[in-house]
Amino acid sequence: MKRLLICTSLLFVAAALSAQPAPPKTAPKAPPASPPATATATIAGKVITIDYNSPGVKGRAGKIFTKDGLISTNKGYPVWRAGANAATKLYTNGGITVGGLKVPAGNYTLFVDIADPDNWVLIVNKQTGQSGLAYDKTQDLGRVKMTMTKPLEMVENLKYTIDNLGGTTGKLTLAWENHEASVLIAVH
Numbered sequence: 001m002k003r004l005l006i007c008t009s010l011l012f013v014a015a016a017l018s019a020q021p022a023p024p025k026t027a028p029k030a031p032p033a034s035p036p037a038t039a040t041a042t043i044a045g046k047v048i049t050i051d052y053n054s055p056g057v058k059g060r061a062g063k064i065f066t067k068d069g070l071i072s073t074n075k076g077y078p079v080w081r082a083g084a085n086a087a088t089k090l091y092t093n094g095g096i097t098v099g100g101l102k103v104p105a106g107n108y109t110l111f112v113d114i115a116d117p118d119n120w121v122l123i124v125n126k127q128t129g130q131s132g133l134a135y136d137k138t139q140d141l142g143r144v145k146m147t148m149t150k151p152l153e154m155v156e157n158l159k160y161t162i163d164n165l166g167g168t169t170g171k172l173t174l175a176w177e178n179h180e181a182s183v184l185i186a187v188h
Contacts, residue, residue: 034084041162043170044187046094050110050172052083054158057177061154064177065117074133078115079123081132082174083158087111088132090124098124098172099144099183111135112174112181113143120146120181122172146174146181154178 034055041048063069071080082088090108097103099122107128113121127139158176162185165171173182 037160039160039162041164041170043096043162043164043185044094044168046092046096046187048096048162048170048172048185049091050088050160050162051091052088052110052158052160053085055084055176056157057154061177065114065179067117071114076133076135078113079135079137080112080114081135082110082112082122083132086132087128087130087134088160089128095188097186097188098122099146099185101142101144102188103141108141112146117179118148120148120174120179122146122181122183144183146183149180149182150178151175151180155180 032053034053037052037054039050039052057064060070064071066072071077074080088110090103090110092103092105094105095102101124103124109125109128109130111123111125113123121143122145123143124141125135125139126141127136130136155175155177158174161173161175163171163173165184168187170185170187171182172185173180175181
């Protein structure tokens with residue numbers, strides 16, 4: 001009888017505990033409008049990394065890079081942060097040449113001059129940690145013309161790629177909307 005009483009009591013306690021209300025669920029966070037992304041490659045033993053935020057076209061095809069387009073409303077236009085939110089970051093642990101511009105090992109910020117939407121110029125800037133809209137031309141390490149092509153299809157989310165072409169050579173590509181711009185990289 002004692003066992004029956006103990007078992008019944010334990011069942012009663014277990015039932016009471018399981019009847020407690022569950023803690024309130026928090027609503028799931030929506031993914032960021034321009035999620036963080038990274039492109040990285042190792043070329044001839046040197047690591048090259050680009051950290052950026054990837055905006056989407058979101059139905060604005062043909063209205064991103066024009067003189068009256070989305071980016072033209074940004075402070076600093078025609079210089080673009082080459083991404084969204086914070087400035088786009090470049091890191092290399094060895095000396096590289098980007099389209100003829102010598103870039104020592106270290107951290108940099110990338111911008112793109114899109115004054116001519118069909119002929120972009122990549123800007124490597126020595127200032128780091130700034131907002132994507134805080135461009136200071138006096139901090140430029142240098143500028144290089146990019147090779148422009150049209151992607152096979154519209155690129156919805158901005159994307160950087162760094163391709164190892166073999167040996168000491170690579171290629172950095174930035175694609176978004178109906179634009180694709182690239183520049184060769186060489187490792188010293």
